[in-house]
Amino acid sequence: MRFTIFQDSRQGDRSGNEDRIGYSYSRDVLLMVAADGMGGHMQGEVAAEIAVTEVTRLFQLEARNRLRRPQDFLVTVINAAHRAIVSHAVAHNLLESPRTTCVVCIVQDGTAWWAHAGDSRLYVLRGGRLAAATQDHSRVQQLVDSGVITPEMAATHPERNKIFSCLGGVVPPVIAVGGDFALQTGDTILLSTDGFWAHIPPALIANLLRKQDIVGLLPGLLTEAYKRARGESDNLSVVAMTWESQDDPRHADTELLESDQFTTSSNTMELDRPVAADDVTDEEIEKAIAEIQSAIKKVPR
Numbered sequence: 337m338r339f340t341i342f343q344d345s346r347q348g349d350r351s352g353n354e355d356r357i358g359y360s361y362s363r364d365v366l367l368m369v370a371a372d373g374m375g376g377h378m379q380g381e382v383a384a385e386i387a388v389t390e391v392t393r394l395f396q397l398e399a400r401n402r403l404r405r406p407q408d409f410l411v412t413v414i415n416a417a418h419r420a421i422v423s424h425a426v427a428h429n430l431l432e433s434p435r436t437t438c439v440v441c442i443v444q445d446g447t448a449w450w451a452h453a454g455d456s457r458l459y460v461l462r463g464g465r466l467a468a469a470t471q472d473h474s475r476v477q478q479l480v481d482s483g484v485i486t487p488e489m490a491a492t493h494p495e496r497n498k499i500f501s502c503l504g505g506v507v508p509p510v511i512a513v514g515g516d517f518a519l520q521t522g523d524t525i526l527l528s529t530d531g532f533w534a535h536i537p538p539a540l541i542a543n544l545l546r547k548q549d550i551v552g553l554l555p556g557l558l559t560e561a562y563k564r565a566r567g568e569s570d571n572l573s574v575v576a577m578t579w580e581s582q583d584d585p586r587h588a589d590t591e592l593l594e595s596d597q598f599t600t601s602s603n604t605m606e607l608d609r610p611v612a613a614d615d616v617t618d619e620e621i622e623k624a625i626a627e628i629q630s631a632i633k634k635v636p637r
Contacts, residue, residue: 348569355573356384358602365399366443372529374435383434387417410451421504435504449515473501531570535561
């Protein structure tokens with residue numbers, strides 16, 4: 337595989353950065369992942385940290401050779417990350433489990449697959465246009481799909497932050513799977529959290545990529561997204577890859593890796609920390625979820 341890869345995560349106008357992003361690749365398979373800890377719930381950054389760490393850990397266990405079923409792998413690792421977050425809540429006696437969105441992409445044999453829960457997005461950009469994208473698990477996306485509002489109205493809709501799928505909730509995440517997308521030279525796959533995509537439309541990114549590569553373009557677009565938020569910026573995170581960028585000396589050539597070697601980068605605090613989802617039994621998790629639901633019902637409205 338030959339590609340150029342870029343990642344960056346910046347704190348917006350928030351007290352901390354709850355976004356976590358990363359990538360890892362072996363000789364034959366590339367992983368990219370982005371998670372946005374949900375600020376309306378406690379320890380959102382912990383949920384995002386666990387999600388990226390667990391997905392990366394399982395990838396490095398499974399991707400020493402080519403993945404046999406990439407789509408099944410994506411669903412498995414997202415569910416495993418969800419269980420790891422709930423296990424963390426149980427182990428630390430948290431009344432409410434931390435929560436996060438998550439989007440994951442796998443590239444193998446010149447083909448991309450992806451899966452997500454929530455409103456962290458993936459774009460595939462080709463030849464100056466948007467070729468494929470995830471659909472948010474959000475209230476405003478439902479309104480757009482039903483024709484009640486336009487995509488332009490969604491950007492400022494008062495319910496734009498309401499999502500119906502996440503990792504760490506009292507019910508398993510709704511996971512949307514896409515891809516089996518054959519890549520062409522020059523295609524760019526971009527994963528981002530809403531602090532970035534809410535202010536930078538994919539058409540603009542696609543058009544600018546005709547003149548600049550991701551390494552030269554994306555730092556400036558992150559700065560622009562922050563400025564457009566006018567003092568109310570969420571955290572901004574992007575991980576992106578351009579396939580077979582042969583004319584860029586910074587591209588990665590995985591043929592140089594040994595069969596059991598990985599190259600990994602992320603903004604997690606403890607990427608090598610094992611997340612033991614199985615330390616807590618299914619019965620304990622179910623009991624904790626029941627207690628959380630009971631506590632929610634008792635809260636005055």
